Every structure is written in structure tokens, then in C-alpha cells.
Amino acid sequence: MALEMMNLVHGLRRRMSGYGMLGVLLLLCVLFSVLTLQEQFATGADAAGELADVMVDDGRRDHPVLIVARDSADEREFLEALDSRLNEAGFTGVRTVAGGPPEFRAACEALPVDGQPFIATLQGNLPSVRAIQGSLPHLEHATIIAPRAYRWPTFLLADNLRNIANQIAVIAIVAVGMTLVIITAGIDLSVGSLIALSAVVCAWLVQALGGQAAGPGALFVAALGAMILSGLAGLFSGAMVVRFRLPPFIATLAMMQVASGAAYIIAKGRPIYDAPEAFTTLGRGVDPMVGLPWAVWLMLVLYGVAHVVMSRTALGRYVYAVGGNPEAARLAGVRTGGVLLFVYALCGVLAGLGGVVMASQLKSGAPTYGLMYELYVIAAVVVGGTSLAGGEGRVLGTLIGAFIIAVIQNGMNLTNVESYTQKVVLGLVILGAVLLDRLRARRG
Amino acid sequence: MTVSSPNSLLRLTGVRKTFPGVIAVADADLHVTAGEVVALVGENGAGKSTLIKVIAGAHAPDRGTVELAGRDITGLSPSRVAEAGVAVIYQELSQVPGLTVRDNLFLGREPSLLKPLDRAAETRRAREVLARLGCDVDPDTPISRLDLARRQLVEIARALLSDARVLILDEPTAALTPRETERLFAVVDELREQGLGLVFISHRLDEVARLADRIAVMRDGDMLGAWNAADVDRRRLIELMVGRPLEQEFPPREVALGAPLLEVAELGGPGVAPASFAAHAGEVLGLAGLVGAGRTELMRLVFGADRPTSGSVRVDGRRVRPGSPRAGIAAGLALLTEDRKGQGLVLGLSARENFALGNLDRWSRGGWLDHAHEAGAFARHVARLGIKLSGPDQHAGELSGGNQQKLLVARWLERDARVVIVDEPTRGIDVGAKHDIYELINDLAAAGKAVVVISSELPEVLGVCDRILVMHEGRITGEISEPATASQADVMALAVAKADHGS
Numbered sequence: 001m002a003l004e005m006m007n008l009v010h011g012l013r014r015r016m017s018g019y020g021m022l023g024v025l026l027l028l029c030v031l032f033s034v035l036t037l038q039e040q041f042a043t044g045a046d047a048a049g050e051l052a053d054v055m056v057d058d059g060r061r062d063h064p065v066l067i068v069a070r071d072s073a074d075e076r077e078f079l080e081a082l083d084s085r086l087n088e089a090g091f092t093g094v095r096t097v098a099g100g101p102p103e104f105r106a107a108c109e110a111l112p113v114d115g116q117p118f119i120a121t122l123q124g125n126l127p128s129v130r131a132i133q134g135s136l137p138h139l140e141h142a143t144i145i146a147p148r149a150y151r152w153p154t155f156l157l158a159d160n161l162r163n164i165a166n167q168i169a170v171i172a173i174v175a176v177g178m179t180l181v182i183i184t185a186g187i188d189l190s191v192g193s194l195i196a197l198s199a200v201v202c203a204w205l206v207q208a209l210g211g212q213a214a215g216p217g218a219l220f221v222a223a224l225g226a227m228i229l230s231g232l233a234g235l236f237s238g239a240m241v242v243r244f245r246l247p248p249f250i251a252t253l254a255m256m257q258v259a260s261g262a263a264y265i266i267a268k269g270r271p272i273y274d275a276p277e278a279f280t281t282l283g284r285g286v287d288p289m290v291g292l293p294w295a296v297w298l299m300l301v302l303y304g305v306a307h308v309v310m311s312r313t314a315l316g317r318y319v320y321a322v323g324g325n326p327e328a329a330r331l332a333g334v335r336t337g338g339v340l341l342f343v344y345a346l347c348g349v350l351a352g353l354g355g356v357v358m359a360s361q362l363k364s365g366a367p368t369y370g371l372m373y374e375l376y377v378i379a380a381v382v383v384g385g386t387s388l389a390g391g392e393g394r395v396l397g398t399l400i401g402a403f404i405i406a407v408i409q410n411g412m413n414l415t416n417v418e419s420y421t422q423k424v425v426l427g428l429v430i431l432g433a434v435l436l437d438r439l440r441a442r443r444g
Numbered sequence: 445m446t447v448s449s450p451n452s453l454l455r456l457t458g459v460r461k462t463f464p465g466v467i468a469v470a471d472a473d474l475h476v477t478a479g480e481v482v483a484l485v486g487e488n489g490a491g492k493s494t495l496i497k498v499i500a501g502a503h504a505p506d507r508g509t510v511e512l513a514g515r516d517i518t519g520l521s522p523s524r525v526a527e528a529g530v531a532v533i534y535q536e537l538s539q540v541p542g543l544t545v546r547d548n549l550f551l552g553r554e555p556s557l558l559k560p561l562d563r564a565a566e567t568r569r570a571r572e573v574l575a576r577l578g579c580d581v582d583p584d585t586p587i588s589r590l591d592l593a594r595r596q597l598v599e600i601a602r603a604l605l606s607d608a609r610v611l612i613l614d615e616p617t618a619a620l621t622p623r624e625t626e627r628l629f630a631v632v633d634e635l636r637e638q639g640l641g642l643v644f645i646s647h648r649l650d651e652v653a654r655l656a657d658r659i660a661v662m663r664d665g666d667m668l669g670a671w672n673a674a675d676v677d678r679r680r681l682i683e684l685m686v687g688r689p690l691e692q693e694f695p696p697r698e699v700a701l702g703a704p705l706l707e708v709a710e711l712g713g714p715g716v717a718p719a720s721f722a723a724h725a726g727e728v729l730g731l732a733g734l735v736g737a738g739r740t741e742l743m744r745l746v747f748g749a750d751r752p753t754s755g756s757v758r759v760d761g762r763r764v765r766p767g768s769p770r771a772g773i774a775a776g777l778a779l780l781t782e783d784r785k786g787q788g789l790v791l792g793l794s795a796r797e798n799f800a801l802g803n804l805d806r807w808s809r810g811g812w813l814d815h816a817h818e819a820g821a822f823a824r825h826v827a828r829l830g831i832k833l834s835g836p837d838q839h840a841g842e843l844s845g846g847n848q849q850k851l852l853v854a855r856w857l858e859r860d861a862r863v864v865i866v867d868e869p870t871r872g873i874d875v876g877a878k879h880d881i882y883e884l885i886n887d888l889a890a891a892g893k894a895v896v897v898i899s900s901e902l903p904e905v906l907g908v909c910d911r912i913l914v915m916h917e918g919r920i921t922g923e924i925s926e927p928a929t930a931s932q933a934d935v936m937a938l939a940v941a942k943a944d945h946g947s
Binding site (some may be wrong): 205312313314315317318321322323324325327328329330331332333334391392 | 689747748769770773774779781786788790791792793797800801802804805808811812813855870909
């Protein structure tokens with residue numbers, strides 16, 4: 001009985017161990033949530049909703065209303081949303097003003113003298129609005145309302161979480177390919193350079209296919225071309241590993257230099273900016289439902305597909321087998337060379353995709369992109385629980401690893417840690433996370 | 445039980461060691477006196493290795509004590525235990541291949557990190573201790589140039605240098621030739637004379653009988669006791685180890701030869717002179733010879749693991765594309781390598797996944813795994829072959845040698861291989877499980893397959909095979925067509941003599 005229990009616990013622990021880093025990620029989230037807990041005020045449409053509810057409940061629909069907002073996208077959103085809500089609710093005297101304190105003052109002066117008006121604005125504008133009220137006697141009975149303060153971690157604001165996902169998208173996308181390469185007991189040091197090469201080639205192709213006037217078809221062709229080129233570079237590294245038995249470290253170290261140099265040559269050392277607005281859709285555009293950037297959706301879909309491939313297809317099984325024992329796999333009839341070529345080519349393609357996403361995010365392609373990214377990508381894979389010795393690892397673990405890195409960076413930005421210090425901390429956390437995993441594995 | 449002797453050199457009392465889910469050693473007692481060889485026998489997983497590691501300090505026991513000449517050394521670190529005078533020679537030797545014999549002997553024993561080494565003195569001491577073992581190795585030879593037997597002697601010499609009083613040898617003969625084994629035994633005899641206490645672990649019961657004064661038997665973590673070697677015969681020992689009365693060591697079989705299934709013509713390659721032979725449906729063909737005679741190399745050429753330089757292989761009359769395991773497998777060939785962990789199994793994958801590895805291309809539709817089919821087929825074979833697992837997801841590396849071998853047989857059975865090549869089928873496999881493997885070989889032959897058995901164990905070749913080819917220095921030197929009436933000497937004569945080339 002006791003033995004059975006021990007076996008059960010043992011098995012459970014083993015099953016969970018692949019995702020042990022999830023705990024670390026959650027812990028980091030809790031930590032940064034606590035550290036960034038502070039006064040928050042609703043903004044945008046949320047703020048409009050909050051104020052509209054208050055005013056509708058109050059019921060004085062015939063009183064004049066002035067909506068005061070600065071001339072920024074976020075505050076305009078607030079202004080427009082509140083304006084339309086109030087009009088819907090039957091308020092008759094709604095006016096709006098968007099601008100700075102001088103415009104606010106002019107608008108306030110124009111309010112009717114005896115109307116006991118409402119002045120609705122955002123928390124940030126309260127001081128100037130109060131000052132204006134104090135200097136205008138006819139606003140003595142005016143009611144100033146703004147969204148109420150509440151305590152909430154800045155880290156957990158939806159915008160910040162989206163930001164984290166967006167920040168990590170490129171690294172996480174490239175890390176899918178890297179995970180497979182590392183599971184075969186290999187490594188690909190060229191991904192950072194391939195990101196740069198792909199971004200440059202993509203931007204260069206966009207330029208060549210019409211620049212600002214390039215249509216969607218041209219953009220697609222440019223992205224595809226960049227990814228194919230990166231894929232060929234990966235395939236070449238793989239061929240060196242398979243055909244000439246070069247250590248992957250060396251083969252891809254050489255490719256890292258070649259690709260980086262090629263990026264500089266093609267870009268003539270300068271960024272290429274000539275792209276239409278639509279070029280940024282992939283990197284900056286968001287879906288209308290959740291508001292996640294398309295690049296993040298792409299990343300999530302890739303992880304889903306990779307997880308299914310690795311756990312449900314013969315190909316995935318072969319990748320593990322080749323990494324665990326190449327000779328045993330070969331003698332069992334596995335095309336080990338083919339498997340290796342595939343993973344290196346895939347890693348190249350995904351590095352290329354990462355480059356395209358980056359070019360889209362930054363609306364340009366430059367040979368300086370992706371610098372040191374290979375190290376972040378490898379860190380994400382290793383923190384995610386994949387062994388550099390090969391044969392084991394999980395794709396979804398890598399996603400967790402990527403998020404751990406992103407959360408640490410983001411959290412330190414929010415807590416105003418200096419950027420040099422950030423590097424030190426990030427390095428130590430990567431070390432600590434992997435050590436923790438190793439210790440757990442040893443005990444299990 | 446034995447009468448405990450008052451002048452014990454090494455004494456274990458009530459040693460118990462558990463791991464998550466396993467009681468590896470349960471309350472074991474053992475004592476070794478000076479000038480005595482105690483053999484420790486038992487099947488794989490009986491707890492011998494764990495017990496040795498407890499003595500060596502690699503594992504701390506849950507309870508119980510280890511004493512050396514009356515001093516409690518329980519729970520000391522391995523280096524402290526070594527200092528105290530217990531040396532363990534493991535199967536995997538812990539040597540630095542690039543260093544010389546002398547440097548390996550003194551590694552970690554240098555007086556100071558920075559002080560220049562006194563090479564002359566070290567060389568002199570190395571010569572002395574090697575001479576004590578009758579080992580004619582120059583201390584300046586790099587370790588990597590020595591054969592395994594000599595490397596082992598160097599390891600023993602290292603133990604003597606540290607004034608070891610107890611020497612534990614963990615399956616020292618597993619990879620030695622008969623002559624090397626004899627030489628090692630002479631060394632062990634000599635050390636016994638010199639008053640060391642020796643513990644000798646082996647699966648080979650004839651060696652145990654030859655060498656041991658007393659024999660300690662373990663089974664399933666229990667120390668059954670220790671017997672004077674003269675009081676227990678081989679049969680009794682096997683029954684003790686297996687825990688049940690023993691059937692015949694080699695199961696009898698009916699031979700029904702069919703048409704030639706495997707035809708090899710002038711097949712040659714690195715280390716193998718062009719060889720021709722055939723194996724028939726229903727036949728168990730033996731391939732005997734000394735280690736290094738080219739048996740494994742020849743059969744790897746047949747299977748396609750290596751690329752031949754000449755000749756052809758036909759299965760069922762159809763020519764097989766050379767040098768491709770895939771082509772070999774597609775033609776119906778299967779190779780079970782001697783090194784199951786190194787070349788047969790992917791240890792990080794589960795038993796089920798290893799089983800599936802050679803069959804995925806046939807099961808999966810468009811590359812999708814059919815988990816249900818896979819699990820069903822695996823369960824069938826597990827039941828049929830009696831593979832012992834904690835579950836289908838158990839890692840292949842955790843299985844015993846016999847179960848690993850069965851797992852690989854299951855893979856090729858599922859593949860419906862016509863010609864099954866088994867290299868050293870029972871190496872590292874328990875006495876009890878050996879019988880299962882022999883029966884499995886019989887079943888394969890009875891099912892109309894051709895089975896080729898490479899083995900260095902002469903009784904095994906003679907007991908299992910219908911016909912034996914003997915190799916020497918890369919060529920087939922002769923054939924024994926009636927093993928039932930042949931003797932080990934007949935095989936050895938062909939294996940060592942440069943007989944006429946024939947096949």
C-alpha cells in the first residue's frame with residue numbers, strides 16, 4: 001500500500017516535472033504584482049463607463065455636461081465613449097473639449113452661468129480643472145467627477161500583460177524551433193543573425209516590390225521570401241551536421257557570422273524603412289476581440305501546432321529518439337539524417353518568421369536586429385526544462401520559459417531597476433531557475 | 445545462516461536501503477574475513493549493486509552499520525571510505541583515458557597542487573605495485589592504449605597503492621576473454637594470499653565456484669545468507685537466486701528446417717573477410733568465436749548497420765539494399781545489438797515508445813500516431829512475452845536486462861521480422877531470465893523465422909543453436925553442424941586456430 005502510494009507520487013511528480021517552471025512563473029507574477037501594487041484609475045472606455053453609470057444614476061439629464069480630455073488617443077477614446085453614452089441616456093447639454101488647460105478654461109468659461117453643470121474628466125486632469133473652477137465664480141456649484149482610485153498592481157493591468165506577450169513574441173516564436181533542435185542534442189547559434197537577415201531581406205523585398213505602395217500580396221511575398229531564405233540557411237547548417245558530422249555548435253556559429261554579414265551587405269549597413277502602413281499589421285495590429293497583437297496569436301498557434309506535432313506524430317517521436325540515442329534510432333529504421341535536417345531547417349524558418357515579425361513591429365529592417373537573441377532563445381528553452389543533453393524537453397515548457405524571461409524584464413522595468421542591474425538579475429534568475437529544476441529532478 | 449567469525453575485516457549488520465517505490469536492500473548482514481573471497485550473487489535488481497554502493501559510501505543506508513576492522517564507517521563519504529581501506533572496482537572504470545598509467549595511479553594522490561611531481565619515485569612505486577599483480581605494463585603508457593583487462597589491473601593497482609584491505613570487484617569478468625579472466629583470477633588468488641578481504645560479484649557461476657570461499661546470495665533485496673562454496677552446487681545456487689526449482693537450463697526444441705531465408709554471399713567490409721553462409725527458416729544459427737573475431741561486424745553488415753565493401757545479402761531470395769538499416773528492416777531483418785542501452789533502446793523514452801519505434805512508419809496514418817493501436821499492440825506483447833513493467837510509461841532505462849531484451853524482441857515481433865539477429869542475447873541478464881530468452885529464441889524459430897545468435901558463452905551456443913559457424917580474425921573458420929554432440933573444445937579449436945577457410 002505504502003509502496004503503491006510512493007509509486008503514484010513518483011509518477012505524478014515525473015509527469016509534472018516537465019512543467020515545473022510554471023510554478024516559478026506564477027511566483028514571479030505574484031512577486032511583481034505585490035511590488036507594483038498602487039493607486040490605479042480607469043482610463044479610456046472603462047473610465048467612460050464608470051462615469052456614465054454615476055451620472056445616469058444621478059438622473060439630472062437636463063444639466064449641462066462638459067467632458068474634458070487631453071488630446072491623446074486614450075483620452076479621446078474616453079471622451080468619445082462618454083459622449084455617446086450620455087447622449088444615448090438622454091442627456092441634452094453635453095459638450096466636449098479636447099486639448100490642454102487653455103482650451104479647458106475657454107470651454108469652462110463658455111458654460112451657462114446658472115446651470116449647476118457636471119464637469120467629467122480623467123484623474124490626471126483633476127488639478128487643472130479644479131484650479132479653473134476656483135477662478136471662475138459661476139462654476140461654484142459645478143460638480144467635478146473623475147474615475148475613482150482603486151488599488152491594483154500595475155503589473156496585472158491588461159495593457160501591461162499584453163505588452164509582455166508582445167515583447168516576448170519574437171523570442172518565443174524562434175524558441176519553438178530551438179526547442180526541437182536542442183531535443184536532438186543540438187544547438188543553433190545562428191538564430192539571432194537569421195532574425196536580422198530575415199528582417200533585412202523582408203524590408204528590402206518590400207522596398208523592391210513597391211515600397212510605400214506595396215500591396216498585401218507584395219508584403220506576403222516579401223515575408224515568405226525572407227522565411228524561405230532563413231530556412232535554407234538552417235537547412236545548410238543541418239546538412240553540415242548530418243553530412244560532415246560537424247558539431248552543431250561550430251556549424252551554426254559559422255552560419256551566425258555568415259548570416260549577420262549578409263544582412264549588413266544587403267542593407268548596406270543601414271536600416272531599410274521604406275514600407276507601407278499595412279506592413280505593421282502583423283507586429284502592431286491587434287485582434288478586435290481580445291485585443292491581443294496578431295504576433296502573439298501567431299506565437300500561440302505555433303506553440304499549439306508544435307505541441308501536437310511533438311506529442312502526436314511519428315515525426316515528434318523521432319525527434320526525441322534521435323536526441324536520446326541516435327544509433328538506436330538509426331538501427332530501428334529511423335531516418336536520423338532526415339530528422340536532423342528537418343529540425344535545423346524548421347529552426348531557420350522560424351527564426352525567419354521572428355525576423356519578419358520584428359521588421360513588422362519596427363516597420364523597418366536593420367542588420368542590428370536580433371543581436372544576442374540566440375542567447376535569450378536558448379535561455380527560454382533551457383529555463384523551460386529542456387535538457388541540453390538532448391532526448392527530453394517540452395515545447396510548452398519553452399513557452400513558460402520565454403514568459404519567465406519576459407516577466408522578469410517587464411517587472412524590473414516597472415519597479416525601475418536600472419538596465420545594467422537588470423542584466424545581472426536576469427542572468428542570476430536564469431541560473432537559479434535551472435538549478436531549481438535540476439535539484440527537483442535529482443530528488444524525484 | 446553462516447556462523448559469524450570474530451575476526452571479520454568487513455562487517456555489515458542489518459543494512460537497509462530504500463528508494464522511492466523500492467526496497468533495494470532489506471536488512472542485509474554480510475561479513476568478510478582477511479584472506480577470504482566472498483562471492484556475491486543474485487539476479488539483476490536483487491540489490492547487489494546497492495549493497496556495494498552502501499559499503500563504498502555512495503549511498504547512505506536507511507539503517508544498519510558497516511564496520512571495517514571494528515571501526516564504524518557507515519555513512520562516510522566515498523573518499524573517506526576509500527581512505528579507510530575499502531576499494532571498489534566498478535564495471536565502468538573511472539580512469540582518465542588521456543593520462544598515462546602512472547598518472548592515473550596517482551591521480552588525486554598528488555601531495556600538493558603546485559609542488560612539482562616526483563615522477564621517478566612515482567614510476568618506481570607504479571612498477572612495484574604492477575609487478576605485484578604480474579602486470580607487465582610500462583607506467584608511461586597512456587591508459588587509452590591498454591585493453592580492458594590491463595586497465596582493470598591498473599585500477600586494482602591503484603587500490604593497492606592506497607593500502608586497501610577490502611577489495612570489491614563488480615562483475616570484473618563481464619567483458620574479458622577467457623585467458624584474461626584466468627589471469628585476473630590468478631591476481632585474485634594472490635591478493636587472497638596477501639591477506640586482503642575480497643568481494644566478487646559475478647553472474648557466471650562457474651567463475652564463482654572456481655574462485656569463492658563463500659557465496660552470499662541475494663534475491664529481491666534480501667540477503668538469503670552465505671554458504672561455503674563447497675556446500676552448494678550450481679543448480680542449488682541458481683534455485684536460490686531465482687527462488688524456484690530450475691527447469692533444464694537450455695529448453696529442448698524441435699527442429700523443423702525450412703527453405704533458406706537469409707543468404708549471404710561474399711559479404712565483406714571493415715574487419716570482415718568476404719563471408720558466405722545461409723540461415724534457414726526455423727533454424728537457430730550460432731556464430732561463435734572470441735571477442736573481436738568479427739562476428740558482430742559481420743552481422744552488422746548483414747543487417748545494414750554498416751556499409752559492406754563487397755558481396756550481397758538476400759532475404760527470402762530478394763536482394764537487400766546494402767548499408768541501410770531501413771532497407772534491412774523493410775526486407776525483414778532485425779538486429780538486437782549486444783549493447784542494448786547504447787544501441788538498442790532510447791533510455792529517455794518509455795518502454796511503449798521504444799517498442800513502437802521500429803513500427804511507427806507502418807502504424808501511423810499520414811504521420812499521426814495511433815496511440816490506441818500502439819497501446820493495444822504493446823499490451824499484447826507485454827502479456828505474451830511476460831515483460832515486467834510498472835506500467836507502459838516506465839522508462840526503458842529502468843527495466844532489467846532481461847526485460848529490455850524482451851522489449852526489443854517485442855518490437856521486431858510486431859514488425860514481423862523474418863530473420864532475427866541477436867548479439868549476445870543473455871549478456872548481463874539474470875540466470876532466471878536467461879531461460880525465458882532461450883525459450884523466446886526457440887519460439888521465434890518455431891514460428892518459421894531464421895534466428896542468428898552471436899554468443900561468447902560456449903555452453904549457450906552449444907545448448908541453443910542447431911548449427912554453429914565459428915569465426916576467427918574476421919573470417920569464418922569452420923562450421924559445427926551437430927552442436928548436440930560437439931564439445932566446447934571443438935568450438936575453441938576453430939575459434940583460435942587458423943583453420944582452412946571454409947563456410
